């Protein structure tokens with residue numbers, strides 16, 4: 001008994017020691033009405049210090065090689081944590097990224113990250129954009145860590161938060177902890193469906209819900225549970241968008257010339273300066289031909305804020321998305337059998353869109369403002385991070 005007691009005491013002391021270094025563990029962020037409890041990996045508990053550090057890293061343009069591009073410039077807080085002006089992302093020095101920036105809202109629940117599900121933890125995911133040559137283009141993990149070490153805004157912060165200076169693991173942990181707090185629900189739909197407030201949705205939106213769950217067949221993939229809804233089955237499906245791209249069925253593209261000013265170009269125009277980047281979707285992860293052109297079902301919360309849509313941003317509005325499904329997606333050998341022509345009337349299409357617009361959470365503005373306030377100055381480090389071994 002005594003031994004057990006001493007052992008337990010030692011464990012408690014060890015626990016307290018690590019707590020002292022890490023600061024108080026904040027209660028897991030409280031998911032609002034409509035969301036399940038937030039999954040938090042035991043090895044990366046959420047603390048307020050960690051979240052604040054992660055938020056600053058997320059907004060820091062100096063995390064890119066030439067100090068210009070932050071995570072928050074593709075996942076723009078005021079644009080639904082995505083880029084409303086870009087179908088596909090644009091990385092360092094204007095380089096093309098082949099896919100649409102997904103939103104960070106509720107990313108805590110995504111089990112397989114990226115449109116093709118190739119990454120499984122937010123902690124590891126960050127190294128994708130940080131090192132991709134056409135995104136933040138850093139030469140190595142060590143370079144990023146050394147740069148953070150040199151920036152005065154981070155002085156002492158990793159030490160206070162993790163009990164040690166920055167390294168490849170805790171940079172990912174801080175960014176992951178922050179992103180797990182970017183939760184948004186308690187939408188009018190949630191207040192109506194889960195909160196049982198009869199007047200939270202109007203008649204048109206309620207009709208839209210019935211179509212979503214019934215005739216439209218949407219909820220077969222965009223799941224609504226009895227106690228909460230992620231609007232995603234976390235699975236991968238072929239709706240034909242990827243197929244159409246690969247097979248060059250999409251002939252016209254909307255190109256932005258200046259904010260709000262668009263023109264249409266054809267594939268022929270585009271070939272003149274850049275060949276299309278191949279994208280076979282889930283197949284690239286599993287190497288199973290049956291997975292060709294499958295992409296993860298995105299959650300639909302805040303979807304009114306996160307245009308344009310689909311993995312390639314090829315659909316500009318929710319009306320376009322509903323038209324797309326009404327036509328039965330795009331025919332191809334692997335088209336998901338759940339995607340088929342719906343025969344919706346004009347009124348039904350409007351109802352469906354009205355329902356999708358009722359999925360906006362109650363805190364999007366607050367989350368955006370918090371992120372913007374955390375943005376540090378752009379002042380580059382005083383010395384070249386790569387000089388670390390030369391001058392120490």
Ligand code: HEC
Nearest residue numbers: 070071074089090091099100101102113114115126129135
């Ligand atoms: C150049 C624009 C750009 C930058 C900068 C960028 N991202 Fe992304 N992000 C994207 C795109 C595009 C995807 C989807 C890529 C894919 O599926 O292949 C993505 C995917 C993600 C995902 C997966 C979301 C999901 O639903 O699967 C997360 C999380 C994420 N980014 C976080 C970050 C973080 C953290 C940073 C900074 C370290 C960052 N991003 C920097 C464009 C960007």
Ligand code: HEC
Nearest residue numbers: 216218221237241295296297298309310311321325336338
């Ligand atoms: C077979 C499963 C399936 C069905 C049925 C389905 N979806 Fe989807 N939905 C998806 C997948 C997969 C994507 C992502 C496709 C991509 O990225 O190319 C998607 C994308 C979307 C998007 C874009 C979200 C974003 O952030 O880009 C919206 C909106 C949407 N679906 C609404 C609907 C509606 C409305 C219906 C019913 C009319 C419906 N879906 C039926 C699987 C499905």
